[in-house]
Amino acid sequence: MGKDIYSICFMCTVRCPIKVTVQDGTVKWIEGNPHQLKGALCAKGSAGTALLNDTERLRYPMIREGARGEGKWKRVSWDEALDYSAQKLKEVIEKYGPQTVVFGERQNLNTHISKTFMRAIGSPNHYTHDALCKGSVNTAFRTLTGYTDAEFTVDLANTKHVILYGRNLFESLELKPIQALMDAKEKGARVTYIDIRSTITASHADRFWMIRPGTDLALNYALIHVILKENLHDEEYVNRWVTGLNELRAFVEPYTPQWAEEETGIPAAEIVTFARELSRDKPQVIFHYGYRGANHTNEIYFRRSIVILNALLGSIESKGGLIIKKGPKDSGYGSFGKLVDQKDLPNPKVERFDGVGGSKIPIADPAHGVGSMLPFAILNEDPYPVKGLISHRFDPMLSIPNYGLNKKAFDKLDFILTVDINFSETAWYSDVVLPESIYLERSDSIQMANGPKPTLYMRRQCVPPRYDTKPFWEIARELAKRMDLGHFFPYETIEDLWNLQLKDMGIKIEDFDAKGFVSLSKNPILLERKQGLKFKTPSGKIEFVSSLMEKNGFSSFSKYEPMAPPKEGEFRLTVGRNAVHTHVSTQNNPYLNELVSENVLWINTEEATKLGISNGQVVEVSSDHGFGKLKAFVTDFIHPEAVFMLHGFGRQVPVTTRCYGKGASDTALQENVTDMIGGSPGLHDTFVKVRPAR
Numbered sequence: 001m002g003k004d005i006y007s008i009c010f011m012c013t014v015r016c017p018i019k020v021t022v023q024d025g026t027v028k029w030i031e032g033n034p035h036q037l038k039g040a041l042c043a044k045g046s047a048g049t050a051l052l053n054d055t056e057r058l059r060y061p062m063i064r065e066g067a068r069g070e071g072k073w074k075r076v077s078w079d080e081a082l083d084y085s086a087q088k089l090k091e092v093i094e095k096y097g098p099q100t101v102v103f104g105e106r107q108n109l110n111t112h113i114s115k116t117f118m119r120a121i122g123s124p125n126h127y128t129h130d131a132l133c134k135g136s137v138n139t140a141f142r143t144l145t146g147y148t149d150a151e152f153t154v155d156l157a158n159t160k161h162v163i164l165y166g167r168n169l170f171e172s173l174e175l176k177p178i179q180a181l182m183d184a185k186e187k188g189a190r191v192t193y194i195d196i197r198s199t200i201t202a203s204h205a206d207r208f209w210m211i212r213p214g215t216d217l218a219l220n221y222a223l224i225h226v227i228l229k230e231n232l233h234d235e236e237y238v239n240r241w242v243t244g245l246n247e248l249r250a251f252v253e254p255y256t257p258q259w260a261e262e263e264t265g266i267p268a269a270e271i272v273t274f275a276r277e278l279s280r281d282k283p284q285v286i287f288h289y290g291y292r293g294a295n296h297t298n299e300i301y302f303r304r305s306i307v308i309l310n311a312l313l314g315s316i317e318s319k320g321g322l323i324i325k326k327g328p329k330d331s332g333y334g335s336f337g338k339l340v341d342q343k344d345l346p347n348p349k350v351e352r353f354d355g356v357g358g359s360k361i362p363i364a365d366p367a368h369g370v371g372s373m374l375p376f377a378i379l380n381e382d383p384y385p386v387k388g389l390i391s392h393r394f395d396p397m398l399s400i401p402n403y404g405l406n407k408k409a410f411d412k413l414d415f416i417l418t419v420d421i422n423f424s425e426t427a428w429y430s431d432v433v434l435p436e437s438i439y440l441e442r443s444d445s446i447q448m449a450n451g452p453k454p455t456l457y458m459r460r461q462c463v464p465p466r467y468d469t470k471p472f473w474e475i476a477r478e479l480a481k482r483m484d485l486g487h488f489f490p491y492e493t494i495e496d497l498w499n500l501q502l503k504d505m506g507i508k509i510e511d512f513d514a515k516g517f518v519s520l521s522k523n524p525i526l527l528e529r530k531q532g533l534k535f536k537t538p539s540g541k542i543e544f545v546s547s548l549m550e551k552n553g554f555s556s557f558s559k560y561e562p563m564a565p566p567k568e569g570e571f572r573l574t575v576g577r578n579a580v581h582t583h584v585s586t587q588n589n590p591y592l593n594e595l596v597s598e599n600v601l602w603i604n605t606e607e608a609t610k611l612g613i614s615n616g617q618v619v620e621v622s623s624d625h626g627f628g629k630l631k632a633f634v635t636d637f638i639h640p641e642a643v644f645m646l647h648g649f650g651r652q653v654p655v656t657t658r659c660y661g662k663g664a665s666d667t668a669l670q671e672n673v674t675d676m677i678g679g680s681p682g683l684h685d686t687f688v689k690v691r692p693a694r
C-alpha cells in the first residue's frame with residue numbers, strides 16, 4: 001500500500017490541491033484533493049508522473065561553453081554554478097549599477113523570496129508574468145474600485161448568468177470554477193459565450209455569439225446603452241456605490257444596438273433581449289473579466305466596460321456575482337508572514353526599467369511591472385542599460401511577443417541566468433542554467449489563498465529529486481550568501497520558512513496534515529451591501545469617472561475606434577490554449593505530447609477555399625516579424641477575418657526532441673505592442689498572410 005501525501009499541483013499555475021500516492025520512492029497516482037475537488041484532475045495534472053520521469057528535462061546545473069544558443073554546455077557542480085553566477089552578477093552591479101539587473105518570473109509561491117533577493121541587491125526591477133497575462137484587467141479594476149483584479153473572485157456556484165468574453169473556461173481550465181459552474185448550471189444558471197470561434201466552452205453555453213474579432217468593446221457600449229436607456233440597472237446599488245453615472249449615460253448615448261450590430265455582427269434585437277434577461281437575473285450576474293480574448297492596445301477600455309457592467313447590475317460583492325477576497329485579518333487571524341516584509345530590507349527608489357509608475361506607463365501595477373517592455377529597455381538602453389537578466393519559472397523568449405526581437409535584445413546582455421525545470425527557449429539562450437526540482441520533488445512556501453473563505457495550502461515534497469536539482473528557495477538563499485546578502489535569508493530548512501510565514505497566525509505545520517489545507521473561515525465572508533462595502537478609491541465608491549486615470553491624463557471613457565478589417569488575403573492572428581497544454585511548459589511532456597503534438601491553423605472554410613487550402617494541408621503563415629509552417633484546420637467555426645493557433649509550439653531547442661520543430665510559433669509572428677495604460681500586450685494586433693506551403 002502506498003502513502004498518501006497532500007500537496008499542490010504545478011503542471012500549471014492554477015495550483016489545484018492534490019493527493020499524491022507514493023510507493024517505494026516513486027509516484028504511483030495523483031488525483032485532485034478529495035476534500036475540495038472530489039478527486040478530479042485535468043490531463044496536465046495527471047501527466048505530472050511523466051514529467052517526474054522525463055529524461056529531457058533539466059537534470060543538473062550547466063554553464064554555457066559555445067556561443068549563446070549554440071547548445072554547448074558544461075555540466076558543473078552546484079557550487080561552481082552558484083559561485084560563477086554570483087561573480088557575474090557582482091560584476092554587472094559594480095560596472096553598471098544594481099538597477100541594470102532585471103528579474104522576471106511567473107508569479108509563484110516563492111515570489112516573496114525573489115522580491116527579497118532583488119531588493120537586497122538594490123534593484124527595483126522585479127517583474128512578473130501578470131501584465132502579459134492580464135495587466136489591463138488589473139489596471140481596469142484599480143481605476144474603478146481601487147482593488148486589483150486579484151483581490152476579486154467570482155461566485156460561479158451561486159450565479160444565475162455568467163457572460164464569458166473569449167474566456168474559454170472548459171479548455172483554458174481552472175478546475176474549481178468549472179465544478180462550481182457545472183453545479184450552478186444544474187440549478188438553472190445560464191452561460192453566454194462570446195468568441196470569434198466555437199470552442200468547447202461554446203458547446204456548454206446557452207447563448208453563443210461569434211463576434212467579429214476585436215469588437216467586444218462595441219458590444220459592451222451598446223449593452224450599457226440599453227441598460228441605461230431602459231433603466232435596467234440596480235438603481236439602489238448604483239445610487240449608493242457608484243460615481244460618474246451621468247457622465248457614462250451621456251457617453252454611451254450614440255452607441256445604439258443598431259450601431260453595434262454593424263461593428264460586431266451581433267443582431268441588435270438580440271443585444272436588447274440579452275440586456276433585459278440580465279436585468280432579471282441581477283445581481284447574481286457575472287460579466288467575467290477574463291484574461292485573454294480581445295487583446296488590443298486599447299484593452300483597458302474593454303476591461304473597464306466589463307467591470308462597469310458588473311457595477312451597473314449590482315453584482316460586485318453580491319452572492320452569485322463578484323466577491324472581494326477576504327484575508328486572514330477578516331477571519332480574525334494574525335497576518336501571514338512574508339520574507340519581503342523584513343524591516344531592514346532596502347527598498348530602492350530608482351525608476352523601473354519598464355517605465356511603470358513613471359511617465360511611460362504611469363498607472364500599470366508596479367507590483368508586477370510590464371514585461372513586454374523588456375526587449376525595448378535592453379535595445380534602447382532606455383531609461384538605462386539592462387545588463388543582467390534572471391528568469392525563474394518564466395520563459396520571456398516565448399512569452400513576450402516577437403521572438404526575433406527578443407533574441408536580438410538578449411544578445412546585448414552581459415549575463416543571463418535561468419532557473420527552470422525544462423530546457424526553455426530562454427534557458428537555451430542563457431549563460432547559466434540552474435535546474436529546479438519539480439513540484440513533486442520539493443516543498444515550497446505556503447500559499448495564502450484569500451477568498452470568501454480564506455485558506456492556506458501547503459506544497460509538500462512527495463519523492464526525492466530524481467536528478468541533481470534543488471528547490472528555488474534554496475537556490476535563492478545560496479546565491480544571496482555568495483553575494484554577501486545571506487542575512488536577508490534567515491532560514492535553513494523549509495520548516496524554518498513555514499514557521500516564519502505562520503508565526504503570527506496561531507497555526508502550526510501539523511495542522512495541514514489532515515487535509516493538506518487549513519480554512520480560516522467556515523462560511524463565506526460577505527460585506528453588507530447597503531452600508532458595509534469599502535472601495536479603495538479616493539471617493540470610497542466605484543468611480544466610473546476614475547480619479548486615477550484623469551489625474552494621469554487619461555480620459556475615463558474612450559470614443560470607439562472601428563476595428564480595421566484585415567487587408568485582402570490577410571487575417572488577424574488570434575491565439576490561445578487548449579485543455580492539454582500549459583502555455584510553453586508541456587509541449588515536450590511525454591504524455592501530453594502524445595495527445596497534442598503540434599498546433600494547427602484554424603481558418604474559415606470559405607477563406608480557405610479562396611486560397612486553395614484544404615483541411616490538413618500544410619500552410620505557410622507569415623507576418624512582418626516571422627514565419628511558420630503548420631497544418632490547416634479548415635472549419636466553419638471561426639470568423640472569416642481571423643485565423644487561430646495554439647500558443648507554445650514551433651520550438652527551436654533541439655534537445656527537447658518530442659516538440660522540436662513541430663507546428664508554428666505565435667511568438668515568432670506577433671508584433672510586440674502594449675496597451676500603455678493597462679499594461680497588457682496586444683496579442684491580437686498582428687495580421688498574417690497564409691498560403692499553401694511550397
Ligand SMILES: Nc1nc2c(c(=O)[nH]1)N[C@H]1C(S)=C(S)[C@@H](COP(=O)(O)OP(=O)(O)OC[C@H]3O[C@@H](n4cnc5c(=O)[nH]c(N)nc54)[C@H](O)[C@@H]3O)O[C@H]1N2
Pocket residue numbers: 010106129132133134291292392393394395396398399400401419420421422423424425436437438439472575576582583584585586647666667670683
Ligand atoms: N506569444 C504569446 N505570449 C504569451 C501568451 C500567448 O498566448 N502568446 N500568453 C500570456 C499568458 S496568459 C501568460 S500567463 C504567460 C505565461 O508565460 P510563462 O510563465 O513564461 O509560461 P509557462 O508555460 O507557464 O512557464 C514558463 C516556464 O516555467 C517553467 N516551469 C514550470 N514549472 C516550473 C517549476 O516548478 N520551477 C521552475 N523554476 N520553472 C518551472 C516551464 O518549464 C517554462 O519554461 O505568457 C503570456 N505570453
Ligand SMILES: Nc1nc2c(c(=O)[nH]1)N[C@H]1C(S)=C(S)[C@@H](COP(=O)(O)OP(=O)(O)OC[C@H]3O[C@@H](n4cnc5c(=O)[nH]c(N)nc54)[C@H](O)[C@@H]3O)O[C@H]1N2
Pocket residue numbers: 012133165166167168169171172173174194195196197199211212213214215216290291292293294295574575576577578579580581582583644684
Ligand atoms: N489548459 C490550460 N488551462 C489554462 C492555461 C493553460 O496554459 N492551459 N493557462 C491559464 C492562464 S495563465 C490563463 S491567462 C487562462 C487563459 O484563459 P482564456 O482567457 O480563456 O484564454 P485563451 O485560451 O487564450 O482563450 C482566448 C479565447 O479568446 C478568443 N478570442 C480571440 N479574439 C477574440 C475577440 O476579439 N473577442 C472574443 N470575445 N474572443 C476572442 C480565442 O478564440 C480564444 O478562444 O487559462 C488558464 N488555464
Ligand code: SF4
Pocket residue numbers: 009010011012013014015016041042043044045046173174175
Ligand atoms: S488545472 Fe490541471 S494542471 Fe493546472 S493546477 Fe489544476 S490539475 Fe494541475
Ligand SMILES: [Mo]
Pocket residue numbers: 132133134291
Ligand atoms: Mo495567463
